[in-house]
Amino acid sequence: MSERKSVLVTGGSRGIGAAISRLAARRGWRVAVNYHVNSQAADEMVAEIAAAGGEAFAIQGDASSETDIVFMFAEIDRRFGRLDALVNNAGVVDRKARLDQMDAGRIERMLRINVLGPMLCAREAVKRMSPVHGGHGGSIVNVSSVAALLGSAGEYVDYAGAKGAIESFTRGLAREVAMEGIRVNCVRPGTIDTEIHASGGQPDRAARVAPLIPMQRPGTAEEVAEAVLYLLSDAASYSTGAILDVTGGR
Numbered sequence: 150m151s152e153r154k155s156v157l158v159t160g161g162s163r164g165i166g167a168a169i170s171r172l173a174a175r176r177g178w179r180v181a182v183n184y185h186v187n188s189q190a191a192d193e194m195v196a197e198i199a200a201a202g203g204e205a206f207a208i209q210g211d212a213s214s215e216t217d218i219v220f221m222f223a224e225i226d227r228r229f230g231r232l233d234a235l236v237n238n239a240g241v242v243d244r245k246a247r248l249d250q251m252d253a254g255r256i257e258r259m260l261r262i263n264v265l266g267p268m269l270c271a272r273e274a275v276k277r278m279s280p281v282h283g284g285h286g287g288s289i290v291n292v293s294s295v296a297a298l299l300g301s302a303g304e305y306v307d308y309a310g311a312k313g314a315i316e317s318f319t320r321g322l323a324r325e326v327a328m329e330g331i332r333v334n335c336v337r338p339g340t341i342d343t344e345i346h347a348s349g350g351q352p353d354r355a356a357r358v359a360p361l362i363p364m365q366r367p368g369t370a371e372e373v374a375e376a377v378l379y380l381l382s383d384a385a386s387y388s389t390g391a392i393l394d395v396t397g398g399r
């Protein structure tokens with residue numbers, strides 16, 4: 150078994166996840182870069198990490214599908230032989246809408262990707278990290294959103310509710326496995342300049358909300374990645390169940 154620690158970053162190929170994959174590799178982690186549909190972005194991330202002397206592989210999978218999740222973790226077992234950390238980063242928004250305009254299919258999709266998937270990934274991680282299952286501890290970081298606090302009225306209350314669930318889940322799981330050497334924390338980004346806004350039909354969103362942010366600018370994916378890597382690292386050894394705001398003061 151390699152001495153080098155390994156991490157799975159869901160949605161690790163673009164946006165915030167790409168910044169996390171890149172920084173994790175730079176800090177010495179071996180990285181499993183999960184993606185859903187855009188294999189080119191994932192391959193480019195893996196090539197970039199390899200060119201810088203790091204170790205990574207791309208792994209396709211829908212991070213809201215139990216079958217795909219179980220496959221991904223088995224693949225990490227095969228490729229890395231150990232799993233020390235999980236970053237539940239993959240997440241989606243939908244079009245701006247009021248609740249009375251949403252159908253069940255949309256709400257279910259929001260909950261599957263933003264809540265069910267992270268919970269199932271954390272389950273698979275705990276099965277590998279907990280001494281109850283023969284593991285040696287580890288670290289999990291969930292990516293929430295300031296939407297969990299603000300509620301996103303008139304925009305996407307379904308997404309905001311899903312992120313609120315992830316924060317409660319973080320606190321609960323942290324306490325459940327605290328004595329098993331597993332830390333579970335959460336990063337709560339504010340508005341970050343990535344393609345997620347365009348995917349929700351609002352490509353100008355980051356610039357538009359900037360005046361509402363005390364720092365008067367959107368954050369960068371790299372600024373979120375720094376917070377995630379801190380919580381993953383031993384430097385955060387006494388933090389579990391914590392939620393770290395990266396919001397520019399919002």
Ligand code: NAP
Pocket residue numbers: 159160161162163164165166183184185186187188190210211212213237238239240241242262292293294295337338339340341342343344345346348
């Ligand atoms: P992004 O730029 O849209 O990137 C999304 C990433 O997630 C891509 O790598 C994508 O892979 C992957 N992905 C999407 N659905 C997936 C699925 N079902 N299974 C596996 N991978 C999937 O998003 P982002 O802005 O970096 O957001 C990352 C996280 O930060 C999300 O949890 C989001 O809610 C949260 N967040 C973002 C902001 C913001 O302002 N950007 C603010 C607060 C919180 P493919 O390319 O293959 O589709």
